[in-house]
Amino acid sequence: METSTALLTDHYELTMVDAALKAGTANRRSMFELFARRLSGARRYGVVAGTGRLLEAIRNFRFGDTELEYLRANRVVNDDTLDWLANFQFNGNIWGYAEGDVFFPGSPLITVEASFAEGVLLETLALSILNSDSAVATAASRMVHSAAGKPLAEMGSRRTSERTAVAAARAAYIAGFSATSNLEAGRSYGIPTMGTAAHSFTLLHDSEREAFEAQVAALGTDTTLLVDTYDIDEGVRTAIEVAGTGLGAVRIDSGDLPVVVARVRRLLDDLGATNTRITVTNDLDEYTVAALAASPVDSFGVGTSVVVGSGTPTMGMVYKLVARQDDAGEWVSVAKKSQDKASVGGRKSVRRSFNAKGVATAERIYLGDGPDGATEGADTDGREVLVPLILDGAEQPGHTGHDGIAAARERHRERVRELPAVAMSLTRGDPAIPTEYR
Amino acid sequence: METSTALLTDHYELTMVDAALKAGTANRRSMFELFARRLSGARRYGVVAGTGRLLEAIRNFRFGDTELEYLRANRVVNDDTLDWLANFQFNGNIWGYAEGDVFFPGSPLITVEASFAEGVLLETLALSILNSDSAVATAASRMVHSAAGKPLAEMGSRRTSERTAVAAARAAYIAGFSATSNLEAGRSYGIPTMGTAAHSFTLLHDSEREAFEAQVAALGTDTTLLVDTYDIDEGVRTAIEVAGTGLGAVRIDSGDLPVVVARVRRLLDDLGATNTRITVTNDLDEYTVAALAASPVDSFGVGTSVVVGSGTPTMGMVYKLVARQDDAGEWVSVAKKSQDKASVGGRKSVRRSFNAKGVATAERIYLGDGPDGATEGADTDGREVLVPLILDGAEQPGHTGHDGIAAARERHRERVRELPAVAMSLTRGDPAIPTEYR
Structure with a gap:
């Protein structure tokens, strides 16, 4: 262009x-x-x-x-x-x-x-x-440090103007983020993109189980299932029933994360899904990421706070x-x-x-x-x-x-x-x- | 496009x-x-x-x-x-x-x-x-109310991403701003644009007087002269000497504005420039604009705060x-x-x-x-x-x-x-x- x-x-x-x-x-x-x-x-x-x-x-x-x-x-x-x-x-x-x-x-x-x-x-x-x-980039760099080596994905496109979103994905990547949700940033700058499904995908289907089945059928068992549309524990159980213990990851987008994450980790382990990762995405910034340092979180998705420079x-x-x-x-x-x-x-x-x-x-x-x-x-x-x-x-x-x-x-x-x-x-x-x- | x-x-x-x-x-x-x-x-x-x-x-x-x-x-x-x-x-x-x-x-x-x-x-x-x-637009609307009928220009392009700047000028205009400094917003959306000179223009010349003479020669006496590069009172006197009492406006971009504006108004009046307007542009937001309600300000230029939604x-x-x-x-x-x-x-x-x-x-x-x-x-x-x-x-x-x-x-x-x-x-x-x- x-x-x-x-x-x-x-x-x-x-x-x-x-x-x-x-x-x-x-x-x-x-x-x-x-x-x-x-x-x-x-x-x-x-x-x-x-x-x-x-x-x-x-x-x-x-x-x-x-x-x-x-x-x-x-x-x-x-x-x-x-x-x-x-x-x-x-x-x-x-x-x-x-x-x-x-x-x-x-x-x-x-x-x-x-x-x-x-x-x-x-x-x-x-x-x-x-x-x-x-x-x-300045905000993103602090988040990368707070994450202590765990990967971060930039997911804030919706909270900044549509072209700024592309530039923000690039800046966050330079500061050490691993990926972005923004496809244009993938196309323009070669940044890895990622994402699987929103709550609307679960709500589209007649049950959470049907939604998970549809997602696994299309994207494979290594996908990430969003488990908090209804009840998180129930969602985790359904996810493993549908995808098996080889499920790639579950995503949690609500709740008191340190508590919820610890419970989900135990539940996944109890179900035999010891390699299934946990990714969290609930209004994170450098402070909440740091607060999750001791939690069994495997990766973070950061939205609003990174694209608006965290204040x-x-x-x-x-x-x-x-x-x-x-x-x-x-x-x-x-x-x-x-x-x-x-x-x-x-x-x-x-x-x-x-x-x-x-x-x-x-x-x-x-x-x-x-x-x-x-x-x-x-x-x-x-x-x-x-x-x-x-x-x-x-x-x-x-x-x-x-x-x-x-x-x-x-x-x-x-x-x-x-x-x-x-x-x-x-x-x-x-x-x-x-x-x-x- | x-x-x-x-x-x-x-x-x-x-x-x-x-x-x-x-x-x-x-x-x-x-x-x-x-x-x-x-x-x-x-x-x-x-x-x-x-x-x-x-x-x-x-x-x-x-x-x-x-x-x-x-x-x-x-x-x-x-x-x-x-x-x-x-x-x-x-x-x-x-x-x-x-x-x-x-x-x-x-x-x-x-x-x-x-x-x-x-x-x-x-x-x-x-x-x-x-x-x-x-x-x-939400921030801009508050500023328009604070200005109590005096015109506001959006000048924040430099403090937000280059394409967002164009959209921000449009949003501020819808909320009641009168103009923007952003030329692409003028071209794309038909919004009136404005601006005359920065401090660099004064510093380019061998004296403030030569800078003012150059600006008036190119833009006419109805232009706005920026008077705070060196000493504001001296700048105002030089401005009127160069442009005459028909000078359009003076712009003040620094200092304790309520005090400075009152002094500049008296000085302009003493010099006979009773119709010369005063525009101010120093890190304004809805609060500082409101605080200038009783001052003899004729128009405001708002930068950073409007394009970033004032917090x-x-x-x-x-x-x-x-x-x-x-x-x-x-x-x-x-x-x-x-x-x-x-x-x-x-x-x-x-x-x-x-x-x-x-x-x-x-x-x-x-x-x-x-x-x-x-x-x-x-x-x-x-x-x-x-x-x-x-x-x-x-x-x-x-x-x-x-x-x-x-x-x-x-x-x-x-x-x-x-x-x-x-x-x-x-x-x-x-x-x-x-x-x-x-």
């Missing part, structure tokens, strides 16, 4: 391009930075997600006839600007945190170096994708001009001076430092005035965090498509393991490691 | 169709209901939004080669089911609350009467759209089978018996009752067993709430496109005015009118 993404942006970006072109300032080389001033929800770390989707969206950030005609008819910009937009293609540089990495307050998740007009056009698109996807549906990231060239081609560091929204001007480089045991100790941000200035004062301790994403308009390999997702998932697994133990706390608090400006 | 919506659904819907086709139960006539058990966030009323988008999505709910090939390659369903899906087109009936109307706990927002297979396939798509759009990003709606025919063609009312998730079986009709002054007093839901049973016992007091949306597969006119949006916006204005005064309370509490089952 090559739909243009060029109008997934705010009106004022176009009027700024319009005014800057007229004023002769549109081509001033500029540096924009996408960052979060704090970790929303007082999380201990954030998870970068959406980078691959952003690169794919930038490929399609082109103004075709449909887009230009809308802008013309509604007089959003003047004719000269329409001509400029018709030829627009992003030709700048973008560096950023690689997808799946962790981040902290002030981390420059994306740095865009381009003409002002090119850079400003990407503001809303970049923020939409990263704010939303990172909120999901933090957006990460509060902003996109700011931090430096630009003057007419003489000299870089000038710039920053808004408003008391409550100060930002730190200039281009940054970032190194994550570690102690002798390999545990992360700080996120060091080195300030500079220009594209090279940042690295001059940087020492060589720790790991360089930023990677090139687009250079002179050319997308760098490894960040998009199925390969990019697999790499991001593996990267997340490694990076989160390097964090100090406090990072895994579910309580609100300070970031797991400090951000230090050098 | 005629992209298929058929995979914007959960895996288990396809496996249920698969199993029901094999069992011979897929064609049992069924009645599904979409409703919310409670009003999320302890709101006093909900606002229906997304109905028009759902109807448009159902038009494109077709399985083409791309979708069928994915399902085949991943063995989601068997070959007979693939053939059935290839010919699928929704041919059932859908009744529902008209878009823009208000709703309460238990309100049957959508009732789908179709074969089980047809009805179950729409579950996730319908929930995704209505849960998300209604959450935005309630999803409405918790569910989609349940409530009745189905047996083999003899008799309707059987069905309901899940789980203690904490009981639902009320059977088809409903709904009438909203009013007192002599025209104030709504109750949402009366009449229970029935079949498609006609519901209305038999109903009295004729009040207003019939449900309208036909699709009959025998044919979309009923007036609910989609630009006309549908305009009608929904007008409907919302009228319906919210009929609610008792308590509906406008911003505190958490009981629904404004009770839901009565008859």
Whole structure:
């Protein structure tokens, strides 16, 4: 699908391009930075997600006839600007945190170096994708830790907008979920999908037994039977009678889970179904998953809480001009001076430092005035965090498509393991490691 | 854009169709209901939004080669089911609350009467759209009331996923917002768009004065100048010096707004710019908008809080089978018996009752067993709430496109005015009118 993404942006970006072109300032080389001033929800770390989707969206950030005609008819910009937009293609540089990495307050998740007009056009698109996807991934990562190695499936499509659902499934997978219920996420991103039946399937049939028989006939005995439509114990007995002790799993979607799960496990064992697994799906979040750590649950299905970021549906990231060239081609560091929204001007480089045991100790941000200035004062301790994403308009390999997702998932697994133990706390608090400006 | 919506659904819907086709139960006539058990966030009323988008999505709910090939390659369903899906087109009936109307706990927002297979396939798509759009509209409606007649613009695209942003702009507009910053919402839905410049535009230029001169040169003196990049008072003086006393508006995006706005109004008046308006955009929600009621603010720009439903990003709606025919063609009312998730079986009709002054007093839901049973016992007091949306597969006119949006916006204005005064309370509490089952 090559739909243009060029109008997934705010009106004022176009009027700024319009005014800057007229004023002769549109081509001033500029540096924009996408960052979060704090970790929303007082999380201990954030998870970068959406980078691959952003690169794919930038490929399609082109103004075709449909887009230009809308802008013309509604007089959003003047004719000269329409001509400029018709030829627009992003030709700048973008560096950023690689997808799946962790981040902290002030981390420059994306740095865009381009003409002002090119850079400003990407503001809303970049923020939409990263704010939303990172909120999901950040919540999902906590759930993965709470599940202590047991698999989690993302099942929240119904509780978020239909296209966001697809992106949310992708973000949760990068953060360590094993599968999704969303078929479009399977098709678009190659994520494993799963699901068997809802209560309506049981209610469709004249009895729970007939429903189970129909499901086993179609999907085999390794399927998962939903046992809580009427009485859970009765449902479990019927399930084993129908499918035999080789039944794959039973799903429980209601009740006081720690109590119910323990009882169902005993019942399954008594019936000889010792290998039949138990999956639970009742309004789970990182806290209720953690509370089930000692229960004989084999897997979790998480819905609402993961797709809405478990109380933090957006990460509060902003996109700011931090430096630009003057007419003489000299870089000038710039920053808004408003008391409550100060930002730190200039281009940054970032190194994550570690102690002798390999545990992360700080996120060091080195300030500079220009594209090279940042690295001059940087020492060589720790790991360089930023990677090139687009250079002179050319997308760098490894960040998009199925390969990019697999790499991001593996990267997340490694990076989160390097964090100090406090990072895994579910309580609100300070970031797991400090951000230090050098 | 005629992209298929058929995979914007959960895996288990396809496996249920698969199993029901094999069992011979897929064609049992069924009645599904979409409703919310409670009003999320302890709101006093909900606002229906997304109905028009759902109807448009159902038009494109077709399985083409791309979708069928994915399902085949991943063995989601068997070959007979693939053939059935290839010919699928929704041919059932859908009744529902008209878009823009208000709703309460238990309100049957959508009732789908179709074969089980047809009805179950729409579950996730319908929930995704209505849960998300209604959450935005419900929050937006409260903000519109708080603004007490002053215009609100939706500017939250950057704080929600890029396609959700477009739907959110539409939902906020239906709830009474005047405009959006989102250009795609302008193009797709005909919603007025607005915006002028961000702080980056000021920072691009060598001085605030040069930035203002550039903006006024391109956009005219009726533009809105953003005055808080450096010092607000200085910014206001420069703005009037550059644009003259005919300047359209100044925008303030930071600071203690009630104090700052009063000072800026006095300053503008002292400078002779008595007609220059003040617009504010600093992390507003229904509470901060209400707190500015006595301030000389002329318009509001609302971002994050409206697109994430102001603390309630999803409405918790569910989609349940409530009745189905047996083999003899008799309707059987069905309901899940789980203690904490009981639902009320059977088809409903709904009438909203009013007192002599025209104030709504109750949402009366009449229970029935079949498609006609519901209305038999109903009295004729009040207003019939449900309208036909699709009959025998044919979309009923007036609910989609630009006309549908305009009608929904007008409907919302009228319906919210009929609610008792308590509906406008911003505190958490009981629904404004009770839901009565008859």
